[in-house]
Amino acid sequence: MTAETLRTTDEWHARGPNRAEQALTAAHLYYMQDLTMEAISRELHTSRSSVSRLLSHARETGLVDIQIRSPQESSEHLATMIRTRYGVAAHLVPMPDHTSDVDRLERVAMSAARQLGRFLDANMTLGVAWGSTMSAVSRHLVPKALSGTEIVQLNGAGNTRTTGIIYASEILRRFGRAYGAHVQQFPVPAFFDDPETKRALWRERSMRRVLEVQEGMQVALFGLGSPFAEVPSHVYIGGYLEPEDYRSLSEDGVVGDVATVFFRGDGSWRDVVLNARASGPDLDQLRRTARRICVVAGLSKLSSLRGALAAGLVTDLVIDEPLARALVAS
Numbered sequence: 345m346t347a348e349t350l351r352t353t354d355e356w357h358a359r360g361p362n363r364a365e366q367a368l369t370a371a372h373l374y375y376m377q378d379l380t381m382e383a384i385s386r387e388l389h390t391s392r393s394s395v396s397r398l399l400s401h402a403r404e405t406g407l408v409d410i411q412i413r414s415p416q417e418s419s420e421h422l423a424t425m426i427r428t429r430y431g432v433a434a435h436l437v438p439m440p441d442h443t444s445d446v447d448r449l450e451r452v453a454m455s456a457a458r459q460l461g462r463f464l465d466a467n468m469t470l471g472v473a474w475g476s477t478m479s480a481v482s483r484h485l486v487p488k489a490l491s492g493t494e495i496v497q498l499n500g501a502g503n504t505r506t507t508g509i510i511y512a513s514e515i516l517r518r519f520g521r522a523y524g525a526h527v528q529q530f531p532v533p534a535f536f537d538d539p540e541t542k543r544a545l546w547r548e549r550s551m552r553r554v555l556e557v558q559e560g561m562q563v564a565l566f567g568l569g570s571p572f573a574e575v576p577s578h579v580y581i582g583g584y585l586e587p588e589d590y591r592s593l594s595e596d597g598v599v600g601d602v603a604t605v606f607f608r609g610d611g612s613w614r615d616v617v618l619n620a621r622a623s624g625p626d627l628d629q630l631r632r633t634a635r636r637i638c639v640v641a642g643l644s645k646l647s648s649l650r651g652a653l654a655a656g657l658v659t660d661l662v663i664d665e666p667l668a669r670a671l672v673a674s
Contacts, residue, residue: 363401370395371402406461406486422668426661429672430653435459435662437641445642448664452641453480456662460485460565463635463660464523467492469561472519473603473624474501474512475578477567477639482515485522493525496557498564499603499624500532505583508534528557532623534584534604539620558625564633568640569601570648579604592617600648602630602638602657609647611654627655635659646670 370388373379374395381399385392402408419436426434437455439448460481464470472478472495495516501508513529520527532551536542545551569577571593579585579601585593596616598606603624607613613627630636638658640649649671652658663671 363398364405364407367398367402367405368407370398371408374399375408404486406488419665422665422672425672426668430658432653432658433660434668435660436665436668437663438665441666443664443666445644448641448667449477449480452639452662452664453477454484456637456639457481457484458486459662460637461488461523463563463637464488464490464493466490468563469494469496469557470519470523470525471496471498471558471561471564471625471633472516473498473564473566474508474515475567475569477641478565479515479578481565481639482518485518487522489524491524493523494528494557495519495523495525496528496554496561497530498558498566499605499622500530500534502531502533503535503582503584507531511578511582528554530554530623534579534623535589535618536621536623542621542623559629561633563635563637564630565637565639566602568638568645568648568652569604570599570645577601589618599651600645602627602652607651607655607657609651609654611651611656613655627657631656637662641667643667643670646674650674 366388370384373384373387374381379387381392381395384395388395399408419438423434423436426432435455437452439451443451468490470493474497497512497516501512509529509531513527516527516529519525532545536545546555567577569579571577571580584604593606593616596606596618597608598616598618599609600607601624604622605613605619605624605627606616606622607627608616613619636658637660638649638652639662641664643666646667649663649667
């Protein structure tokens, strides 16, 4: 390690307490005054690499909010078509057609995470469904301190192999930490063995308290489960469903789920047998939530997405561009 590298590293750590102020100054000089990083380093009496780190810190902590408006008519046309046809606001994430579903999910999740703060304000309740997509979103959240904000888990995560508490709580913890919010967990099974057990538990005051928080949420955030996805939905690979459950879902013509509540391609869901045992929110209740943000990636989610739109579950859609094209063409 060179002397310059040591000096720069020591300088960076030594100024830690003032890092936000320095990052804000560097961001203003770079983005608002068009100074080069070399010029900023001279003005701040620091190294160019330190300026680069300050700018990265400004983006990662939300001091800088970069918005990209595509001049491409195709993207705007796709978003307009989706709004006209389905009545939802579409936020398209550009990427090549050959991108794998794993990479699509990560890039769409990152885009959703960086936009989410725009939909949240103080004293709001955000409902979050666990799953592969929400786990990816939670890793990219941009901190935004909000007073009086609450994060509530939308569906239970326990099964015969695990309580699911560690998996779900880690996702919720990231949301709570990002927004300085109180986290309300939902420690019940994803699916009950007997619908009567569910109905009895739902009458308990401790459970009613959580259910009432869910009912009062202003924003719901969820991915779409699909048995056909290249990146398997957690509910289909995590030991939540037995062979007879799969047979039941097949007989009912299910194409996907939101928070472990299943629906068909035409959007119907009330008479899907497994839903009587599911711990996720009643979809009529979900539709009463003012803002319902669906994050979805990969062409294998097309059938699930069409079903969710037919059911009226979505107000805002964060979606990769190839999937958006497939949706419009279908």
